[in-house]
Ligand code: SF4
């Protein structure tokens with residue numbers, strides 16, 4: 001197999017036939033294979049190659065659709081009313097339409113990561129060459145790209161090798177997107193299977209992006225002791241010029257950092273970030289600072305602290321250019337994906353751009369050369385900072401009080417607020433000079449700004465809240481462990497056995513954005529609770545930031561008191577959104593390194609292994625984006641359940657198991673071919689929790705797997721029952737579904753549980769060698 | 783006026799919208815008419831104070847008088863127990879929604895499919911999406927929301943009403959039941 005693209009690039013060539021400029025040639029050629037593992041059944045899988053596996057999952061975890069509205073408005077036949085069993089003019093029905101929208105969302109998410117990966121890779125190849133080696137963890141990592149190896153069946157060794165991997169995933173996304181066209185797929189289950197495909201290729205794209213940047217930029221290489229760096233508004237030295245970078249593509253930020261260092265300005269300027277760019281800045285530059293999650297965009301810009309705002313791509317507020325103008329901070333946009341209507345100044349001399357931005361001739365510039373971004377941003381920041389004097393748009397207390405008196409108590413703000421925050425009440429109190437109620441909203445507010453657009457008298461509600469919460473904002477000084485990247489092979493070896501046997505009760509991945517129902521504190525609580533319970537806790541993205549924002553009595557953040565090693569009782573920050581691939585990678589490596597299952601293009605078997613044996617759960621408490629949807633779907637196909645916070649119900653459908661349907665919970669015993677009842681383990685594949693308490697109990701429950709040993713199951717049950725009792729105030733009613741033999745019952749809870757078992761008419765079952773794949777049965781039943 | 787507009791401004795429904803409950807007696811009548819109603823109570827019933835009582839207390843009163851089996855969602859089952867009331871079941875909100883779309887499900891008490899589901903106390907956006915799922919995929923089920931906000935995807939909903947009117951509405955619904963049921 002292994003096609004490798006060879007690119008030849010000739011800038012200038014003088015030949016007999018003439019002068020050639022900018023010639024690029026690409027060849028595809030077969031190269032010698034260095035990976036000796038035999039090729040598995042599904043290299044570079046097509047849209048339908050894994051359909052059977054998907055249908056198995058979907059048979060057990062049937063979609064429950066929660067339509068956002070009754071109509072479809074995708075084509076000019078419509079709008080069509082799809083209420084109930086009506087069909088649209090194209091013949092589609094509501095369930096297929098819902099899964100079509102989910103597919104669209106996942107394609108957007110996957111394309112976003114993959115487009116980002118392509119951009120990054122092209123840039124890195126140009127800078128470092130095709131043959132630059134993919135070192136993501138030195139001797140500690142032999143399986144450098146587990147997702148890619150599993151899906152594609154290739155073992156990339158250099159940056160150049162990643163190109164064909166991206167060729168494949170790009171092609172798949174194009175096919176998948178085309179499926180969403182009117183008059184293609186008509187079955188909801190086939191749409192769902194394609195959703196899973198989108199998620200799978202998304203994980204490959206994320207992996208490509210992250211391993212490329214880790215290798216080329218020297219980010220921490222699977223380092224359990226990655227540095228602790230500063231996080232929070234309060235860590236910014238406002239006396240210095242401040243450059244704020246927002247987005248997910250670190251390349252322009254690296255241009256800034258390099259320019260600064262190369263020109264003797266290191267230490268003179270604060271370089272800080274919001275969203276995943278911030279994680280990646282700190283992976284490159286230890287003085288880099290993270291302001292906070294995506295929802296801090298408005299509050300931090302409005303604070304007036306940034307002197308120059310640099311926008312790259314993904315999760316950048318569409319009004320951030322406007323907001324930056326309000327604080328008179330010039331803006332540089334640095335991505336083709338996000339030009340913000342600004343003129344392309346890429347080919348202009350840096351000093352002229354600086355001059356134009358400085359004297360207000362232009363409020364912003366599009367610069368598509370990251371090195372030029374660096375030069376312009378640094379020069380501009382040094383010059384603009386003394387002039388701006390941190391001009392802010394957050395009103396003073398007096399003004400808040402005065403303006404609050406104009407509030408009509410109309411409730412429009414509250415009705416616009418996704419959190420249903422009691423803003424009118426807070427305004428009423430503010431009008432009397434008491435800002436405490438507004439301050440209470442500070443941590444609950446997701447910073448969306450909808451309230452302000454709704455207010456008929458033009459009150460800048462969000463700014464008022466930030467003013468009221470200013471003390472908290474300014475005190476935000478935390479430590480977060482830098483995104484470490486992959487998990488080492490040796491760490492996998494060490495934890496593989498206790499995870500698979502159930503002695504480490506589970507791996508909890510707390511990931512995603514900050515659309516939290518009740519503020520980020522719940523994320524920190526979830527992480528802390530499970531790390532204290534000796535689960536393996538990993539984080540990424542905005543959730544990794546939120547987890548850092550709460551200190552214990554000693555003033556320490558969770559990253560300071562939990563280890564960064566991938567082991568029982570840890571808090572591991574893998575990094576930015578694209579680093580989520582390492583979490584999937586860790587699950588895959590457990591099957592491969594610990595259990596020695598073949599990895600190469602052997603997707604079904606590995607996913608079957610993970611579903612039945614690896615007690616991993618994803619938690620996206622504040623999931624908001626399409627990327628979050630596709631990341632989740634990549635986990636589902638691998639057999640990892642995902643819990644989302646209540647806003648996640650707006651993803652339009654859940655994948656729910658039915659614990660009450662016994663027939664859904666049979667697996668084959670690979671030893672005998674018998675079908676064995678294993679209980680609802682794991683009960684759901686995609687699930688919305690209404691409250692943090694519900695999520696925590698469900699995390700413990702979804703970590704149970706058919707393969708748990710008796711000791712392991714007893715440990716898992718202990719956590720489930722214990723959390724259930726504490727948070728629900730009662731015993732779980734389904735405990736009998738998880739006890740296979742009396743030895744599964746935790747000793748300390750024996751009397752209580754045995755009593756329930758008796759009441760429920762429980763019968764002992766066997767613990768099989770579980771699989772859903774008939775081909776894995778070793779000795780077929782006669 | 784208290785128009786039948788969704789509470790959350792942008793939650794514009796499609797062609798099929800909830801009928802507005804203009805008089806609370808209608809709800810009582812519908813419960814009485816139903817063969818096997820069910821009451822789903824979300825966690826906000828514990829957070830919501832109505833005239834020194836909590837919403838959950840009113841729901842217990844209603845459930846007892848109307849003899850409706852209750853499902854407590856999220857983590858609030860213990861709040862029922864504290865009030866010496868044992869709900870018929872407790873389960874995640876999405877689970878109860880998912881069971882209600884299954885026409886073959888034998889109900890929370892095993893007494894057969896439910897024909898009427900009353901909802902109260904879920905986060906607004908969770909309730910509207912679950913009601914939407916039921917509107918589309920549970921054709922034989924009628925839904926009523928007892929919240930004081932308009933839920934476009936229910937079969938029947940109150941309009942956006944003040945807390946004062948809400949309490950009054952709930953009081954009337956409960957009082958219209960004789961002690962002990964229908
Ligand atoms: S795509 Fe189909 S359902 Fe949608 S508007 Fe067009 S005809 Fe109607």
Ligand code: SF4
Pocket residue numbers: 413416417418419420421423444445446447448449450451452461462465
């Ligand atoms: S900015 Fe905050 S208060 Fe305003 S609508 Fe958004 S979440 Fe609500």
Ligand code: SF4
Pocket residue numbers: 406407408409410411412413414423424427454455456457458459461
């Ligand atoms: S929208 Fe404006 S006027 Fe109306 S209640 Fe809110 S803050 Fe007051």
